[in-house]
Amino acid sequence: MNVLILLGGKVFSGAEITTLRFVQQFPKDWNIKVCSSISPGIERIKNMGFDIVEWENESAKDDILIRASHFISEPEITNEFAKCARIKLDNILLDFKPNCVITSMFPIAMLALPVLKKYNTSLIVHHQLMYKDIPSHPIIKPIEKVANYANIIITTSDAVKKPLTKSKIFNTKTIYAGIDYNKYEQYDKNSQEGRILALGTWLPLKGLEDLIEAIDLLDNKNLDFKLEIAGPLDSYSAEYADKIRELSKNLVSKKLIEFTGKTENSLKNYSKASMFILSSSGPDAFPTVTLEAMAMGLPVIATNTGGAIEQVDDGITGFIIPPKNPRAIAEKIEYLLKNKELALEMGKKGQEQAKKLFNLKKQVEIFIEVIKKI
Secondary structure: OEEEEEOOOOOHHHHHHHHHHHHOOOOOOOOEEEEEHHHHHHHHHHOOOOOOEOOOOEOOOHHHHHOOOOOOOOOHHHHHHHHHHHHHHHHHHHOOOOOOEEEHHHHHHHHHHHHHHHHOOOEEEEEOOOOHHHHHHOOHHHHHHHHOOOEEEEEEEEEEEEHHHHHHOEEEEOOOOEHHHHHHHHHOHHHHOOEEEEEOOOOOHHOOHHHHHHHHOOOOOOOOOEEEEEEOOOOHHHHHHHHHHHHHHHHHHOOOEEEOOOOOOOOHHHHHEEEEEHHHHOOOOOOOHHHHHHHOOOOOEEEOOOOOOOOOOOOOOOOEEOOHHHHHHHHHHHHHHHHHHHHHHHHHHHHHHHHHHHHHHHHHHHHHHHHHHH
16 A cells, blocks of 8 residues: 655644654555655654655745645646646656545645546545635635545544535544553653643644733732743744743743743653643644643643534533633633642543543544545
8 A cells, every 4th residue: 555645834733743643553564655845844754754755846945835735726726836746746646656645634635636636546635724614715616626536534623524514525534633642641740730831833823822811810819830831932933932922021030931942752741730721712623732631631721712622521621711711711720720639630531531532543543444445
């Protein structure tokens, strides 16, 4: 079985990581090739052990799919970037002869579609982006073209699947993003009382401003806590990173917030924490960080902007709160800080749920069976 993975976009984010985590678990006798233009992630993809082909535009010294992954209409994918990418893909298909192509998102499939049709290549779209209202979105016509050709569209959550169903796209199946539960269960924990963790690739839709404001609201409450913000701040832009640093400057000086930057081993961050916050203000399809936090026995406070409501049982394993609401974040943080035994119990229940519902091995088995059937 030859399987070609097509990745692309401006940043190496959770969508690409989720796809590659599945692919890493595919049968050892399958030939896997990864085609990517995501410069920040090239080395990381290589370190995951994949045979990689870079989609480069040598004359322009630019990444083709950085633009291609954001196309929303047919005319826009006729530019020189798309033409170069399709020529490259044509050569790859001729040489590698994949039984199946898996794309990490719809826009990449749109770009690749004419070449896939030419060779009648099977296509799986691993769809992980949330479009709130697809029927009225300008991207719907290209999506319909891809959906009509694709063998199946795998969505990472029902929250992602729902808008497709509304648009009468039915060749879909939800396969949750799983995690290697044993890795988290076996890791030594050194939880520090009052240590709050927020971890991720910090883009504007992650709601970091709301979280900082929530900490500001807790400043004079005579509570013993510190918020660790882990992960790169400058993934989106240097300007955004500067804005966040300015907003949090006073709280950092008071040692209520600590920026720990890019992490090579997130298990260390989870192991020190006593709770986890997902403050997303925009669509968040199925955040892996919440699963990881649950697997480490942490209660989770998450906004209801997507797949988190399928992960966290409100009031049982943590709390679901409305987005863009710093006061709601602050109230739940204060509640868990003041009710330590309940917080521990929530963490234990979340750990059990992560093991039962989101075990990577189980999800990969479902994914492999889908591939075998096409």
